[in-house]
Amino acid sequence: MELIYRGKTKDVYELKDGNYMLKFKDDVTGENGVFDPGANTVGLTIEGIGKSGLRLTKFFFEKLNLLGIPTHYLSADIEKSTMTVLPAKVFGKGVEVICRYKAVGSFLRRYGLYAKERQELNGYVEVTLKDDLRNDPLITDEALEILNIMTKEEYKILVDLARKIGEIVKSELFKKGLELYDIKFEFGRIGKDNHIALIDEISGGNMRAYQGDTYIEPFELEKIMLTK
Amino acid sequence: MELIYRGKTKDVYELKDGNYMLKFKDDVTGENGVFDPGANTVGLTIEGIGKSGLRLTKFFFEKLNLLGIPTHYLSADIEKSTMTVLPAKVFGKGVEVICRYKAVGSFLRRYGLYAKERQELNGYVEVTLKDDLRNDPLITDEALEILNIMTKEEYKILVDLARKIGEIVKSELFKKGLELYDIKFEFGRIGKDNHIALIDEISGGNMRAYQGDTYIEPFELEKIMLTK
Numbered sequence: 001m002e003l004i005y006r007g008k009t010k011d012v013y014e015l016k017d018g019n020y021m022l023k024f025k026d027d028v029t030g031e032n033g034v035f036d037p038g039a040n041t042v043g044l045t046i047e048g049i050g051k052s053g054l055r056l057t058k059f060f061f062e063k064l065n066l067l068g069i070p071t072h073y074l075s076a077d078i079e080k081s082t083m084t085v086l087p088a089k090v091f092g093k094g095v096e097v098i099c100r101y102k103a104v105g106s107f108l109r110r111y112g113l114y115a116k117e118r119q120e121l122n123g124y125v126e127v128t129l130k131d132d133l134r135n136d137p138l139i140t141d142e143a144l145e146i147l148n149i150m151t152k153e154e155y156k157i158l159v160d161l162a163r164k165i166g167e168i169v170k171s172e173l174f175k176k177g178l179e180l181y182d183i184k185f186e187f188g189r190i191g192k193d194n195h196i197a198l199i200d201e202i203s204g205g206n207m208r209a210y211q212g213d214t215y216i217e218p219f220e221l222e223k224i225m226l227t228k
Numbered sequence: 229m230e231l232i233y234r235g236k237t238k239d240v241y242e243l244k245d246g247n248y249m250l251k252f253k254d255d256v257t258g259e260n261g262v263f264d265p266g267a268n269t270v271g272l273t274i275e276g277i278g279k280s281g282l283r284l285t286k287f288f289f290e291k292l293n294l295l296g297i298p299t300h301y302l303s304a305d306i307e308k309s310t311m312t313v314l315p316a317k318v319f320g321k322g323v324e325v326i327c328r329y330k331a332v333g334s335f336l337r338r339y340g341l342y343a344k345e346r347q348e349l350n351g352y353v354e355v356t357l358k359d360d361l362r363n364d365p366l367i368t369d370e371a372l373e374i375l376n377i378m379t380k381e382e383y384k385i386l387v388d389l390a391r392k393i394g395e396i397v398k399s400e401l402f403k404k405g406l407e408l409y410d411i412k413f414e415f416g417r418i419g420k421d422n423h424i425a426l427i428d429e430i431s432g433g434n435m436r437a438y439q440g441d442t443y444i445e446p447f448e449l450e451k452i453m454l455t456k
Contacts (some may be wrong), residue, residue, distance in 0.1 A: 092342060110365040113357060114320060114375040124374055137338040138366050146352055147342040196392060 008042050009205060010050075015084070024050035024057075024081045028205055028218065035217065037184065037206050038105045040132040050081045052222040053203035057083065059226060060169060060202040069165060070197035072190055080166050088188030088199045090195060092149035094130035095139075095186075097158060099166035104182040104208060110138070118181075123166055125159045135139055158187050165198060173209055176224050178216060183207035230421060230438035236270050237433060238278070247302060252278035252285075252309045256433055256446065263445065265412065265434050268360045268375050278309045280450045281431035285311065288397060288430040297393060298425035300418055302419045314414030316427045320377035322358035323367075323414075325386060327351055330409040332436060338366070346409075349395055353387045386415050393426060401437055404452050408446060411435035429455070 001021065005012040008029060013021040041128075051105045054076055061073035072085040077119040100107055103119040119178025125178050127144065128136040135184020139147075150158070170180040184207070186200035200206075216224065229249060233240040236257060241249040255278075258264045258271020282304055289301035300313040330334055331347040335354075355366040355372065367375075369383040378386070390413050398408040412435070414428035428434075432446025444452065 107420075108258055110362060111367070111371065111375060112355070112362065113359045114377065121374060124370055126368060129339070131341045134338060134340065138368070140354060142352055143354070145337065146349060147339060148341065155231070161294070 009053075010201075014087075018087060020072075020085050020087050022083045022085060022201075023214045024054045024083070024201075026050045037208060038134065039203075046219070049205075049218060051078055052219055053201060053205050054078060054081055054083060056203040056222045057201040060172070061198075063172070064165060064168065064198065067168070069161065069168075070190065070195055072188065072197050072199040077132075080147060083201075085199070086190050088190045088197065089194070090131070090153075090186070090188045090199075091144075092147070095138060095149065096128045096130055097125060097162045097185045097187060098128065098182060099125050099162045099185065100182040101166075101170065102179075104181050107182075118156075123163050125162045125166075127155070127158070130180075154196060161187065161196060161198065165202075169202060169207065172225070177211060178221070178224065181208040181210055233370075236268075237281075238429075242315075242336065246315060248300075248313050248315050249313045250313060250386065251431075252282045252311070254278045265432075265436060268364065274447070277433075277446060279306055280447055281429060281433050282306060282309055282311060282448045283454060284431040285429040288400070289426075291400070292393065292426065295396070297389065297396075298418065298423055300416065300425050300427040311429075313427070314418050314425075316418045316425065317381075317422070318414070318416045318427075319372075320357070320375070322365060323372075323377065325353060325354050325356055325390045325413045325415060326355045326356065326410060327390045327413065328410040329394075329398065330407075333407050335410075351391050353390045353394075355383070355386070382424060387423060389415065389426065392432075397430060400453070405439060405450070406452065407438045409436040409438055 001013045001015050001206050003090045004014050009027050010025055015021055016162045026045050026047055026049050027042045028049055029039040031039050033044050058076040064071050072088050073190050074084040084176050100121040103115045105120055108115055128138050142153050144150050145152050166183055169183055173180045187196055188199040190197040204221040209216045229241045229243050232242050233343045237255050238253055239251045243249055254273050254275055255270045256263050257267040259267050261272050283306055283452050288305040289299050292299050302312040304311045328349040331343045331349055336343055356366050369380050372378050373380050394411055397411055416425050416427040418425040432449040437444045437449050
């Protein structure tokens with residue numbers, strides 16, 4: 001097996017059968033030692049956070065696969081902190097799809113002239129480019145098409161999928177007394193038919209979950225979600 | 229008549245008959261004394277630039293009115309640097325509508341990972357919020373609706389109008405051997421039916437025009453455009 005990409009929070013290997021293996025690391029994004037799911041830099045290392053994120057990812061991806069929602073997920077090995085997935089082609093150099101229920105984070109930084117903190121956003125979806133240098137700029141369906149990143153038809157599918165998956169995650173959190181404020185997804189094209197599927201992970205590292213007014217850290221989120 | 233708004237490049241007065249009067253000033257946007265139509269600060273004062281911008285605005289708005297495209301324009305008095313217009317209600321605290329033919333300026337700053345300088349953009353339209361503090365953030369039709377700034381139907385009308393007006397300005401420039409790279413519009417709701425109309429101005433101050441590889445300054449643009 002061959003290392004093909006070293007990411008901020010995980011590494012990607014190509015397996016001999018053509019599938020990929022993701023190795024979850026103990027690094028999380030943030031700034032100045034404070035965890036922030038919206039940040040672009042590795043802010044701190046938390047022992048065991050890789051395994052914890054993988055456990056939650058396994059939980060959600062298996063649920064999505066059962067529901068017939070296309071994902072890249074094949075299996076997970078918690079002990080080894082690895083997940084086996086179908087190979088996916090990302091859009092351009094990668095895009096992020098954010099599904100928002102409450103106005104916080106970059107939405108508030110951008111639209112603070114109008115938006116109130118924690119204002120209801122009803123699953124509003126937006127797409128940003130993965131580009132650390134330019135602070136992950138927001139992009140419209142039209143600009144995505146002009147820049148040959150995705151077609152408008154792909155954009156529609158992607159937004160619908162994000163909204164659907166966001167709704168599922170939100171309702172799972174709700175069952176445990178938690179409220180989902182926002183969640184960040186990655187999608188890719190999979191298989192010979194290039195169908196759009198959820199890739200990467202679903203864990204505390206890419207969502208903001210609250211219990212009342214208290215933000216729930218990724219470790220705690222996994223504990224709450226996976227304890228019967 | 230009563231001063232109701234003091235803008236960066238013009239002041240707005242309310243007339244006794246209910247119409248508004250715009251007084252074009254000799255201030256232009258830019259930074260460090262260099263003119264930049266995309267800038268948010270007054271960069272320099274150029275004697276006569278107000279009248280010059282008004283002359284070009286008069287030229288374009290009269291053409292648009294003749295073509296049946298809704299604008300706020302009623303008349304202009306070049307000597308007094310004033311333009312009489314219908315009162316308009318802006319969207320939220322004001323939005324800017326940019327129509328792009330060649331990738332330069334903020335498009336390139338945002339999407340430089342993909343876009344090539346002067347890449348063809350075919351009249352791509354985007355909307356930004358007027359918000360100096362947050363550097364005029366880009367916004368999607370969906371976010372505009374969520375934040376009660378405009379409906380998706382209004383967004384479509386506005387984008388269509390921007391594209392149509394952009395095409396007219398582009399072809400007028402083309403007749404004089406000039407190429408339009410991008411142009412920034414403002415729209416408002418006018419009349420009892422709240423129909424969407426072009427407001428503000430159309431001059432060198434809100435477009436980038438080139439002659440070959442040479443950027444044409446606002447003064448020069450007016451001279452080229454209005455000389456038979």
